[in-house]
Amino acid sequence: MAPYRRPLAIALTAVAGALVAGALAAGLWGGSDGGLVVLGKVRGHLVAMGWGALVALIAAALTGLRQPMARIALAVAPAVLGVPVLLIGTLGALLSDEPKRTQDLAAPGNEGRRLVVERSYAMIDPVWDVYVHEGDGLLERRWAVGTFNGDAPANALGEAVWTGPDTIRMAIGDGTVHEVTLAPGGRPDRTVSAGW
Template structure:
């Protein structure tokens, strides 16, 4: 066996562990309720990170195991379990549709707070997600302000604006106004939901 194969296999295993730990950290410390924005962005790529982890594990088996029969004994279960799981996860992620940033409005008189509106879809229904981002990168945090499901046109988000450095007004297509107050740390006093 070539002398570089075992150390390279160890590097591939370490890479797989780091990728999985990164995804777990993103789901633990990212998200809409005070989570770190940078980890939320990493968490959105969990499918790609999962496929890379599986490829790294398969490469480690091919490089690190000497005997062909042992290679098959270890490699087939890894691939037989990992590939179907990742295919299902990939399919579910495609059906989810994801979210895209539509607007980012700085708070008046503050450079450390932004109102972010993201759009998405649930099959055919348009969705809007409204967040407050507080702080600067890499410690910028994200707080959920509102969720709007356009299944009924009256629930569509028509406008999301700052009315002050700590006040947000959300308006639906049906004309319903929602006022939300943001605490000094960035947390809104409530999360608005329309059509959910």
């Protein structure tokens, strides 16, 4: 075996491990219920991370093994098992709509807290998701405050505003007004949903 091959195989395996660890961390701590915003962004790239880990593992197998049959077996096995799963994930990612941020308001008297509204689509129906972001940088957390499916105009989000440093008012198309109060860490006392 060439002297460079073993360290290269170890490095490629480490890259695959780092991608898998990053995907797991994003899955565990990147949600919208108090999850870290930076990991939530990583969570949007899980399919690409899966492809990267698979390629790195196959390259490690091809690079690090001496016997040709062992190389073939270890290169083919992940491809046969992983490619169908990753293709389905890729198709799902291509068909999903990337949310568009339509509002980002700082809380009155609390610069570290923001009200964020994102619009996306569920098939053809407009959907609004309302979040509170608390903190900044790598420790910024995200809390879900409301989700509104605009299939029927009565459930469409008409307004989301701060009424105080710890209070949010959301009005929907039928005139219903929802008030949500936030705890000191940013956690809402409830999550509002309409149209689901």
